[in-house]
Amino acid sequence: MAENLLELSGVHTHIAQYHILQGVEFAVPRGELTMLLGRNGAGKTTTLRTILGLWRASAGTIRFESADITQRETPDIANLGIAYVPESMGIFAGLTVQENLVLAARNGAPAGERLERIFRFFPPIKTFWHLPAGLLSGGQKQMLAISRAIVEPRKLILIDEPTKGLAPAIINNLIEAFAELKQTDTTILMVEQNFHAARSLGDSVAVMDSGRIVHTGRMAELAANEALQTKLLGLSLETHQ
Amino acid sequence: MKPIEGQRLDWAPLALLAAVGVAALALIGSPSTWVTLTIAGLAMGLLIFIMASGLTLVFGLMDVMNFAHGLFIAIGAYLAVSTLRLFSAAAGADSFLANLAAVMPAMLAAMLVAGLLGWFFERVIIRPVYGQHLKQILITTGGMIVAEQLIHVFWGPDLQPLARPASLRGAFIIGDMAIEKYRLIAVAIGLVVFAGMMLLLNRTKIGLLIRAGVENKEMVEAMGYRIRRLFVGVFVAGSALAGLGGALWGMYQESVTVHIGANMMVLMFIVIIIGGLGSIGGCFAGALLVGLVANYVGYLAPKVALGSNILLMVLVLLWRPQGLYPVSKT
Numbered sequence: 001m002a003e004n005l006l007e008l009s010g011v012h013t014h015i016a017q018y019h020i021l022q023g024v025e026f027a028v029p030r031g032e033l034t035m036l037l038g039r040n041g042a043g044k045t046t047t048l049r050t051i052l053g054l055w056r057a058s059a060g061t062i063r064f065e066s067a068d069i070t071q072r073e074t075p076d077i078a079n080l081g082i083a084y085v086p087e088s089m090g091i092f093a094g095l096t097v098q099e100n101l102v103l104a105a106r107n108g109a110p111a112g113e114r115l116e117r118i119f120r121f122f123p124p125i126k127t128f129w130h131l132p133a134g135l136l137s138g139g140q141k142q143m144l145a146i147s148r149a150i151v152e153p154r155k156l157i158l159i160d161e162p163t164k165g166l167a168p169a170i171i172n173n174l175i176e177a178f179a180e181l182k183q184t185d186t187t188i189l190m191v192e193q194n195f196h197a198a199r200s201l202g203d204s205v206a207v208m209d210s211g212r213i214v215h216t217g218r219m220a221e222l223a224a225n226e227a228l229q230t231k232l233l234g235l236s237l238e239t240h241q
Numbered sequence: 242m243k244p245i246e247g248q249r250l251d252w253a254p255l256a257l258l259a260a261v262g263v264a265a266l267a268l269i270g271s272p273s274t275w276v277t278l279t280i281a282g283l284a285m286g287l288l289i290f291i292m293a294s295g296l297t298l299v300f301g302l303m304d305v306m307n308f309a310h311g312l313f314i315a316i317g318a319y320l321a322v323s324t325l326r327l328f329s330a331a332a333g334a335d336s337f338l339a340n341l342a343a344v345m346p347a348m349l350a351a352m353l354v355a356g357l358l359g360w361f362f363e364r365v366i367i368r369p370v371y372g373q374h375l376k377q378i379l380i381t382t383g384g385m386i387v388a389e390q391l392i393h394v395f396w397g398p399d400l401q402p403l404a405r406p407a408s409l410r411g412a413f414i415i416g417d418m419a420i421e422k423y424r425l426i427a428v429a430i431g432l433v434v435f436a437g438m439m440l441l442l443n444r445t446k447i448g449l450l451i452r453a454g455v456e457n458k459e460m461v462e463a464m465g466y467r468i469r470r471l472f473v474g475v476f477v478a479g480s481a482l483a484g485l486g487g488a489l490w491g492m493y494q495e496s497v498t499v500h501i502g503a504n505m506m507v508l509m510f511i512v513i514i515i516g517g518l519g520s521i522g523g524c525f526a527g528a529l530l531v532g533l534v535a536n537y538v539g540y541l542a543p544k545v546a547l548g549s550n551i552l553l554m555v556l557v558l559l560w561r562p563q564g565l566y567p568v569s570k571t
């Protein structure tokens with residue numbers, strides 16, 4: 001097994017008086033795409049936010065490249081080379097597509113091969129370069145959110161339900177883009193409810209329930225085992241959305 | 242950065258301003274009176290804009306309700322009093338350049354001291370109450386009271402005259418119209434400040450970050466930027482502008498009392514609510530609207546002048562509940 005880029009051990013997160021994460025324990029192997037699955041409300045989004053320091057873990061440790069980042073501030077964590085595509089996409093609606101990408105590119109204006117790749121993955125980004133991002137369609141916003149995450153080389157990308165609410169054609173478009181992104185050495189931790197996407201993209205998988213990890217393993221194994229899917233996710237992946 | 246194409250301007254609020262002007266002309270009848278009132282309204286509006294622009298950004302960026310913003314206005318006005326006194330020879334001279342040599346230091350001193358005070362205020366008073374609106378209101382109101390007492394200590398409780406240098410007095414006479422020079426100067430300075438802010442916000446990375454932060458500060462942090470640092474910068478700049486506005490406003494009224502800032506608070510809140518909280522364009526349009534309406538109504542129906550701004554706010558919010566130029570929050 002590959003070396004781990006990110007490791008969570010015994011992570012607890014409280015939001016106000018609620019005890020949401022109750023000892024989350026899993027690792028993200030370097031260079032792989034790890035799927036984080038689980039029912040609605042299991043704590044997947046909270047896990048991503050805790051990794052990034054948007055919620056502060058109340059106990060446990062989060063290690064990135066072996067360094068303890070549990071108590072670091074969000075900007076410091078991001079600057080280690082971690083990008084985040086939130087469930088709500090976090091697009092700056094009043095800024096143009098270009099301006100959104102300018103802010104995302106920390107090392108000089110977006111240009112060159114990386115930008116070309118983004119245009120190739122997502123042609124609307126080029127078409128609507130000067131349009132306020134708030135006017136983009138839902139799918140185009142998602143493309144922009146992902147573009148911001150890949151406009152520069154990152155070590156780790158956290159992506160929360162990129163296919164949520166999108167039409168099948170766009171979902172396939174995204175899957176292709178991620179498949180190509182996987183060829184680079186980027187490590188990805190993705191939350192996904194769409195079975196087709198989860199199965200075709202995931203290398204490893206972690207399943208959450210009620211604030212805990214209840215299963216970790218290879219995606220292929222889980223995809224082949226319907227009984228396990230039913231046990232972990234309530235439904236088999238095939239029927240899950 | 243290249244100019245941004247395809248970003249369209251929402252003309253409706255500007256059309257509203259024009260409509261208000263035209264309606265006032267019809268009601269007032271006399272064009273010369275109308276010109277005088279309009280220029281007075283624009284001058285007042287632009288001074289309010291200078292004073293309130295920091296307040297709206299501070300609220301937009303960090304959700305901070307600063308009821309002590311008027312303090313920076315008061316400090317700016319008092320600094321103008323003291324500086325002009327210090328340079329009384331130049332201020333009293335019969336030469337434009339000499340007058341300028343007194344007024345420029347007054348404006349710079351007002352901005353510098355108000356900015357420094359803003360830095361201190363953010364650190365000591367605002368920082369401990371991030372995210373707690375009730376505490377913000379209480380502690381900033383308290384801070385304002387304390388600061389007013391300190392002003393008493395330094396400058397005394399009495400009204401301070403703030404005479405404008407000779408070349409800033411008087412009026413240009415064109416036909417039967419009298420246009421006060423100082424109002425034109427106030428308009429010019431207001432437009433320069435507005436243009437500078439628009440350039441900063443639209444053409445620089447800092448400006449992009451401020452606009453992005455007003456929309457979604459969490460995402461700005463998740464991209465690796467320190468929003469706190471940005472906020473401190475905005476708070477200091479906003480305080481300095483309030484100081485500048487206070488100096489100009491004091492010279493406009495030609496006298497200063499301790500309450501000069503507190504008296505502006507209600508008007509400033511009306512302006513930033515009308516404009517859309519966190520929006521500089523909105524603050525600009527709202528300030529002009531408030532300035533014009535105050536002057537027109539003050540002439541046409543002095544008895545209702547006091548309530549007219551509240552009524553204006555209600556009407557604007559009925560039309561656009563989020564203000565003239567709402568900021569999208571994601």
Ligand SMILES: Nc1ncnc2c1ncn2[C@@H]1O[C@H](COP(=O)(O)OP(=O)(O)OP(=O)(O)O)[C@@H](O)[C@H]1O
Pocket residue numbers: 015016018020038039040041042043044045046047087
């Ligand atoms: N700001 C908050 N305040 C209180 N409780 C919260 C907050 N955010 C999330 N929760 C709770 O934390 C639990 C986990 O939420 P989370 O968003 O992490 O779930 P999720 O696995 O991402 O679900 P979904 O698949 O629906 O996105 C839920 O019970 C939710 O109600």
Ligand SMILES: [Mg+2]
Pocket residue numbers: 044045046087160
């Ligand atoms: Mg979620």
